[in-house]
Amino acid sequence: MDSQPPSGTSHSSHNNTLHFLAEYSDMILGSIFGLLAFYFHLSHSPYLSVISAAVAIGAFSITVSEIAEILAERLEEPYASFVLTFSAVAVEIILLFMIVREGVHNPAALETVKGGIISAVIVDMNVLLGLAVFIGGLSYKEQEHNEDTSSTYTTILLVASSALLVPSILTYTDNTRTLFEASVMIALLLISFYVAIFIFQTRTHSHFFKATAKSRLFRIKKHRNEEEDEEDEDYLFERLGNVTNFISIFVLIFVIGILAELFATDGMPIAKGLGISTGLAGLIIALIAVAPEIMTAIKAARDDEIQRVINIAMGASTVSIMLTVPILMALAYGNGIRLTLDFNAFQVGALILTIILAWKTTDDGETNYFEGISHLMFFLGYAIIATLYH
Numbered sequence: 561m562d563s564q565p566p567s568g569t570s571h572s573s574h575n576n577t578l579h580f581l582a583e584y585s586d587m588i589l590g591s592i593f594g595l596l597a598f599y600f601h602l603s604h605s606p607y608l609s610v611i612s613a614a615v616a617i618g619a620f621s622i623t624v625s626e627i628a629e630i631l632a633e634r635l636e637e638p639y640a641s642f643v644l645t646f647s648a649v650a651v652e653i654i655l656l657f658m659i660v661r662e663g664v665h666n667p668a669a670l671e672t673v674k675g676g677i678i679s680a681v682i683v684d685m686n687v688l689l690g691l692a693v694f695i696g697g698l699s700y701k702e703q704e705h706n707e708d709t710s711s712t713y714t715t716i717l718l719v720a721s722s723a724l725l726v727p728s729i730l731t732y733t734d735n736t737r738t739l740f741e742a743s744v745m746i747a748l749l750l751i752s753f754y755v756a757i758f759i760f761q762t763r764t765h766s767h768f769f770k771a772t773a774k775s776r777l778f779r780i781k782k783h784r785n786e787e788e789d790e791e792d793e794d795y796l797f798e799r800l801g802n803v804t805n806f807i808s809i810f811v812l813i814f815v816i817g818i819l820a821e822l823f824a825t826d827g828m829p830i831a832k833g834l835g836i837s838t839g840l841a842g843l844i845i846a847l848i849a850v851a852p853e854i855m856t857a858i859k860a861a862r863d864d865e866i867q868r869v870i871n872i873a874m875g876a877s878t879v880s881i882m883l884t885v886p887i888l889m890a891l892a893y894g895n896g897i898r899l900t901l902d903f904n905a906f907q908v909g910a911l912i913l914t915i916i917l918a919w920k921t922t923d924d925g926e927t928n929y930f931e932g933i934s935h936l937m938f939f940l941g942y943a944i945i946a947t948l949y950h
Contacts, residue, residue, distance in 0.1 A: 583795055586626070590619035594815070597822050606826035613823040617816055618851055621651050624812050625852030627797050627805050634802060644856060645876040647809055652680055652849035653884055654817045658824035659845070660892045660899060668838055669828055670899060673888065675842025675946070678907040680880045682942055683846045685914045688854045689873040690935030693921075696861030696869070697929025703866035707925030713874035714919040716757060720881045721911045723749060727901040728908055743901040747886040754882040839906070839946035850876075866927055874918070906949055910942050
């Protein structure tokens with residue numbers, strides 16, 4: 561008499577396969593579309609190459625975000641948010657740098673980079689913050705955070721955005737040398753200011769960036785997720801140590817850099833041919849870079865961790881201006897390109913208005929869904945003008 565496998569064996573195997581595919585779907589998609597991007601690039605199919613590269617970058621960025629979130633859970637604030645923001649900003653810098661390199665034979669590429677720098681802050685402060693606050697507000701009437709966090713960040717961002725006005729004002733002169741020198745001085749000023757902020761945030765006033773009280777649902781959430789945590793122990797990066805996870809992030813960012821070069825090489829001629837404005841091109845790049853952060857923030861808002869949302873949105877915006885700008889200028893100069901900080905009036909105006917809006921919606925230490933809607937409406941207005949502004 562032949563023995564037969566237990567009836568539940570095949571069902572269990574099927575469930576394990578589905579669980580594996582769901583758990584590692586981002587890495588699987590990234591690998592598949594990354595290979596497709598190279599194939600279409602070599603086959604001279606730029607449209608398909610750009611689409612495939614964008615999907616692969618987004619998928620691998622999600623993996624980077626997930627690893628960063630694991631590391632963030634093991635660290636305390638503000639270091640937890642640092643890991644999340646720096647991992648996302650690294651992707652942003654790589655994408656923009658690949659566009660900078662196109663500036664050698666396409667001057668419009670540099671305008672796209674400037675639009676990308678401003679758009680990254682606009683997306684962080686309006687899409688990320690707006691969506692998270694809106695979705696969190698649907699579950700909780702009001703969500704509380706440390707008002708010192710938003711007050712400090714909005715002050716920093718207002719000073720930084722005002723500094724960007726200096727080179728822009730010099731565009732009304734005929735001395736291009738002065739414009740570049742002023743841009744270098746402002747970049748040095750920004751990075752020096754960031755050093756002071758880093759000390760303030762991690763040493764002298766770290767309590768400004770921590771939640772003032774535990775979430776109302778902290779204990780409930782902890783018990784509710786105990787079974788989920790046990791399941792997540794099978795996830796590869798949950799089993800790895802901190803050092804190995806940091807190395808994994810760097811490897812993935814390196815892969816993203818290679819894909820970003822394909823994206824830039826094939827994408828810039830397409831944008832020029834279709835007449836896509838530099839503002840819209842910069843906005844698309846910002847959305848690709850920030851997408852994983854947005855999902856992390858939404859998840860935090862659903863768990864009533866609005867403090868983390870504020871830290872991610874405003875922390876990433878701070879890093880986007882104060883580190884992205886100097887790093888991109890240095891990398892551009894190393895490649896024989898003079899990147900200046902002469903942003904147009906629309907970009908600087910939108911940046912300053914975004915900071916003022918964030919200040920008004922977060923200054924009392926409470927958020928609700930209407931404030932989230934306000935940020936989303938502002939972003940839609942910006943997107944419309946960015947599409948039409950040439």
